[in-house]
Amino acid sequence: MASITSLPDIPSRWMQAAKREKVENSTIHEIDLSSASSIEEEQYLALRVLWKTQPPKRLDPAKFGLDGWIKKAADMLEPYRSWADYLASFSSELKEGTFALPRFYQNKSLSSHIMLYFGPMLQSLSFDVPNEPPSTRNTKSGFESDDTSLDSTAKDTPLGERSYGPQELLNLNYPKTKDEQIMNTALVDFLNAFIIHRNFGSCWTLHRKPFVADFEHGSFEARTDGCLEGEDSESLKTYAIVEVKPMLRTIHLERISMQEAAEMVAWIKAEPDPSGFVSSCGCRVLVSQDRHEVYLTFAEYSENYVKYLNNTLGKDESPGFLTLHGFGPWDTDRAGDMKDLGWILLAIALRAEMGRREPAPKK
Template sequence: MADLPSKLPANPGEWHKAVKEHNLVGKTVHTAELASASKIEFRQFLLLRVLWNPRVGAHLFRLPPVLNKYHAQAKELLATSQSWADYCSGIKSGQNPEGIFSIARHYQIKAATGGENMRPDSFDTPVAKRTRSHATKNLAEALRGFQIDKTPSKTPIPVPQTPKIDSSSDDESDSRGPTPAILVPKDVQKLMYPPTKDEQIVNAALVIFLNALTIHFPIIERCEWTMHRQAFVSIFEEAESESRTDGYLDDGKENPYALIEVKPITRTLASQSRIQMQEGSQMAGWIKTDTNASLEKLRVHVSQDQHEIFITIAEYDSGYVSYLRKKPHNNEPPSFLTMCQYGPWITTHAGHMKKLGPILLALTLYAEGEVRKTEASLSD
């Protein structure tokens, strides 16, 4: 994928420039050959008209207004859970207490500590061929050689922190937490974050955590987080594409209310664009095939890349839905899907997880509420 940029278009101006550079002016998604989401090329991705707006740092997250009441409810529910309290204090102390979150914590630790082998189909990232102790030694040497310039830049890179169980203060006094992997110097990244042995370890860590958050609250009866790999087959005028997720928030009838995507590697500059193109393609496929949904439906990606969790919220209008579902007229102004990426929340940091838990539970409560509204309207 030689033409893949390190940063995807974030606004219409950048998109128009990229389209012109790739000789795609006047072309649409309805007239191009398309690969699956995991293999999509940049030229094909441009025709999906997806913009990507990442906000690096969990502290920058802004709750969608539709989740406000559910977020308050989620915090009240988790405040009554001793297992949740034990889980959060266990991250801080480096322990894994008994309780419903113990298995989730077990897999979160495995996902965070890397491994010596990785499945060959999980991108072409080099496998870390070293023991943990050897990696730690090399990391120490690399960090000793890393110096801050005497004249700092306007946006200095924070000093890196190793991906281990965090024993520092929680979110009350350390709202930003450890440095996201993407802000770590490139020469140090491979030493600090060797790939997890298998993508399924990361998938287990995320889905088991999501279920631990939700299954013990009786108010959630219909919706659950599942590892079922949902496929969206998008059929255009002269093209067809399939997007397959690693799981989703199921309404009880295999209709998603959020998508799950996981990777055994961190979302660094070397892999971020490829991951974002895959997730953007999945979101576009979901929008195109979810024909009965209202425009107001909240569409979210919950992603875990090794030990980092991201939430990406889709923003689009009726013009974009129309673009996906029918061939646009000539000279019709383009509409876009904007993917607003927040995070990462780091699973080894107690403060991050204390804030993330209520958000994810709120998303589940929202889906449950929407399903009940639909059921009530059909019974009238």
């Protein structure tokens, strides 16, 4: 693709991109396919994906079926001593507790352990560029209560006002973490800390769960970096997927977004929605961490889009699109960000647990 802005976010821009690549009349069932990690523009456009990215404060829990769960999650975390100690650790010593290990690995994801040499020219260029992670405190969101504003985050920069410095110096000022597994461990440990002491029949796993999407002309595989999965032996149903990268998302935003879109499609194909499905908005969630920043992506699609993937569209039916609503980043080095994100992550797990306990619909 020519530039990051070329990832379509509305149907008209998708059509422009499809015409540019001469695939406006092609379907996913007619082209050669690559794995999710090596997806190219033709395949991406044939998946009919629209990406809509917004800052965390624009996340509307009601739109994605989380409004009631957010309140329940906040109430559950309020008396949780380990959670309070975790939030306090951003400005004081880290105490023992369930969130101690996630915090340890979150700190590790900020460390590059790479020795950098700045020549005279680069030293002058990077004089005003921060050499610490950008401040990312959340402004008041729709689900945030009025009672807490931690001292450690009082002077953080509101989201939407962060600055990484000049684009050409991103890799120098924010070098990628030395091993992707550090972010993977940090994220999955953090996710499990919310549910490990609760009577849940599901958990977050580091298992790189594969999903295979089969089409008429071929198939492709997508391997996640983890997932929220039911633990019963009869059906290891997936409730959310995980993807991590060792570098800032903005450095390879286009490539990362295309891979995550392919993973979402493969999940939809490999684990179909129940019979009677009409539309989905927020039931499929992707949690990603890129270096020290966390993002949430919610999938929205219709029955017709599923028919498109299954090659069962009627003659007069429109295929529609898979719309991915991406929010972030939440900074793992900012207590305010982590507090807001914690509520959402527990809400996602609570909703999944309710779904797990409900009887499967009759076919």
